[in-house]
Amino acid sequence: MLHQLFLAGSFPAGASLFRITVQATTAAGVIMKCKYCEKPATFHITELTGPEMQELHLCEDHAREHLAPGETEAEPSSSSLAGALAQQLKIGQTAEELARLDQQACPVCGITFFEFRNEGRLGCPHDYIYFNAELEPLIVNIHGSTKHVGKRPKRAAGGSDWQTDLIRLRRELKEAIEEERYENASELRDEIRRIEEMAESGKRP
Amino acid sequence: MELHRTIHRLAGQCGEWLRGSGPESDIVISSRIRLARNLADFPFVRRCTDQDRAAIESNVRERLERCQDLSGLIFLDVAEMESVDRQFLVERQLISRELAESAGARAVAIDKEEQYSLMINEEDHLRIQLMKSGLDLENTWAQINEIDDLIESQVNYGFHDEFGYLTACPTNVGTGMRVSVMLHLPALVITRQIDKVFRSLQKISLAVRGLYGEGSQAMGDFYQISNQITLGRDEQELIRQVGDVVPVLIDYERRAREYLVRESQKDLHDRVSRAYGILCTAQTISSEETMHLLSSVRMGVNLGLIEDVEIPTINQLFIHTQPAHLQKIRGVELGTADRNIERALYLQRHLRQKSDESDNN
Numbered sequence: 001m002l003h004q005l006f007l008a009g010s011f012p013a014g015a016s017l018f019r020i021t022v023q024a025t026t027a028a029g030v031i032m033k034c035k036y037c038e039k040p041a042t043f044h045i046t047e048l049t050g051p052e053m054q055e056l057h058l059c060e061d062h063a064r065e066h067l068a069p070g071e072t073e074a075e076p077s078s079s080s081l082a083g084a085l086a087q088q089l090k091i092g093q094t095a096e097e098l099a100r101l102d103q104q105a106c107p108v109c110g111i112t113f114f115e116f117r118n119e120g121r122l123g124c125p126h127d128y129i130y131f132n133a134e135l136e137p138l139i140v141n142i143h144g145s146t147k148h149v150g151k152r153p154k155r156a157a158g159g160s161d162w163q164t165d166l167i168r169l170r171r172e173l174k175e176a177i178e179e180e181r182y183e184n185a186s187e188l189r190d191e192i193r194r195i196e197e198m199a200e201s202g203k204r205p
Numbered sequence: 206m207e208l209h210r211t212i213h214r215l216a217g218q219c220g221e222w223l224r225g226s227g228p229e230s231d232i233v234i235s236s237r238i239r240l241a242r243n244l245a246d247f248p249f250v251r252r253c254t255d256q257d258r259a260a261i262e263s264n265v266r267e268r269l270e271r272c273q274d275l276s277g278l279i280f281l282d283v284a285e286m287e288s289v290d291r292q293f294l295v296e297r298q299l300i301s302r303e304l305a306e307s308a309g310a311r312a313v314a315i316d317k318e319e320q321y322s323l324m325i326n327e328e329d330h331l332r333i334q335l336m337k338s339g340l341d342l343e344n345t346w347a348q349i350n351e352i353d354d355l356i357e358s359q360v361n362y363g364f365h366d367e368f369g370y371l372t373a374c375p376t377n378v379g380t381g382m383r384v385s386v387m388l389h390l391p392a393l394v395i396t397r398q399i400d401k402v403f404r405s406l407q408k409i410s411l412a413v414r415g416l417y418g419e420g421s422q423a424m425g426d427f428y429q430i431s432n433q434i435t436l437g438r439d440e441q442e443l444i445r446q447v448g449d450v451v452p453v454l455i456d457y458e459r460r461a462r463e464y465l466v467r468e469s470q471k472d473l474h475d476r477v478s479r480a481y482g483i484l485c486t487a488q489t490i491s492s493e494e495t496m497h498l499l500s501s502v503r504m505g506v507n508l509g510l511i512e513d514v515e516i517p518t519i520n521q522l523f524i525h526t527q528p529a530h531l532q533k534i535r536g537v538e539l540g541t542a543d544r545n546i547e548r549a550l551y552l553q554r555h556l557r558q559k560s561d562e563s564d565n566n
Binding site: 081109111119120121122123124125128129135138139142143144145146147148149150151152153154155160162163164166167170171174199 | 243245246247248249251252254256257328350353354357358361362363364365366367368369370371373374375376378379380382434435436437438439440443
């Protein structure tokens with residue numbers, strides 16, 4: 001795979017010159033770890049441009065990234081999300097800050113920021129409001145913008161209070177049943193039904 | 206019962222997007238737009254309980270049935286289907302692999318002409334997609350926009366003033382729109398220009414994928430070009446972004462074909478004739494080899510090197526020789542070895558028949 005990359009002469013314009021050897025050990029016969037991860041370094045790259053010669057020992061994936069930045073092949077959507085997430089988390093967040101952020105949970109659907117980071121999918125529409133401060137830089141990274149300029153629904157926009165209330169109440173109902181708080185569950189069920197019926201009849205609850 | 210009838214009927218026909226007509230259809234197979242939409246009063250699908258998913262499914266179905274102008278939709282319960290039927294719908298591009306492979310209540314509604322499908326409980330509550338043959342993004346948008354309006358008159362979509370349509374993954378937020386054009390680029394592959402083309406597309410934030418979307422290999426030299434950005438540009442701009450690059454790719458492909466004709470006509474003619482010969486005479490053949498050879502034949506037909514077959518027939522063979530299609534057309538379950546034999550027979554029937562007809566003329 002990587003050999004093809006070199007043969008295709010795909011270096012971007014202005015790229016530096018390299019001397020590359022591909023072997024399990026260095027010239028001196030030592031097995032080394034990749035500079036960026038725990039995998040063994042099978043690529044030994046000597047950078048020939050710049051003021052000084054520089055030696056780099058990398059695994060195949062990081063070598064590919066180093067030699068052709070931004071050209072690693074992967075499926076687009078989640079990879080750019082993962083990339084944007086990783087990039088964002090590198091900037092200015094200490095481990096403590098990150099741990100605190102990870103524990104924050106949306107009051108409507110209950111998803112934590114940690115769960116979102118792991119799965120790459122949000123829990124409910126309200127997350128865009130609750131995690132706004134964290135999501136905004138992420139969204140800028142992905143789209144280069146945070147302002148929607150396209151089509152808008154003709155009906156009253158969603159995300160009003162009664163809709164998020166429904167998401168929250170249904171979750172609370174499920175928890176009440178799991179915890180065998182049946183009286184509480186029956187109250188919640190009535191409340192959900194009341195909102196649903198009003199929404200159905202066209203009156204805004 | 207409806208499922209069996211529907212699948213049986215679909216197996217006997219050919220989707221609108223395979224007609225092989227429409228502008229630039231020698232190179233552009235199809236234009237497709239999909240919209241990601243969510244209900245405002247439910248969690249996103251991955252966070253749903255079983256009851257939530259079931260409620261969304263019945264809720265959306267009931268509302269879609271209320272839309273007079275969407276009448277004639279066929280609803281299929283994907284959760285209840287056998288895996289070969291799901292695979293059949295994936296091969297036909299009516300549902301995504303994600304919808305086929307996930308768990309829990311989920312469904313798809315398909316229109317009679319097989320132009321659009323509505324997936325319920327995929328990654329988002331609703332994924333609307335519409336496909337047309339050839340390069341026709343403007344009409345694709347006009348039509349899907351109308352369908353979206355009709356559904357929106359019945360459903361409260363999750364929408365935010367600043368972020369637009371809210372989606373489970375922030376990569377789809379805003380317009381929720383993915384514009385894709387599927388191209389057949391065999392000459393760029395033969396002349397080894399394809400990687401260079403892709404790298405330049407990635408630099409302008411366009412994604413390149415294979416026939417069956419994310420992660421799928423570029424089978425049969427088919428490539429889908431689509432937008433990655435969904436927020437900060439309106440629908441027309443997103444269509445333009447993809448639409449503007451397609452004529453450039455068509456031009457590259459045409460020039461690569463001219464180059465092959467000019468510099469190595471005999472080799473090229475030999476290549477497509479051998480491919481055709483194998484497809485007409487093989488006794489057992491894999492899906493991969495079939496795709497590969499059909500790709501050569503398709504280009505040969507477009508260049509006038511093969512005259513016995515027509516493009517719509519070849520387009521259809523690409524899909525009808527896929528594993529689930531073969532089994533559904535034949536009406537029995539088949540293992541890999543039996544499928545390879547059945548595929549060879551199917552190809553013989555559809556290719557030889559054509560050339561016999563032209564011999565008699």
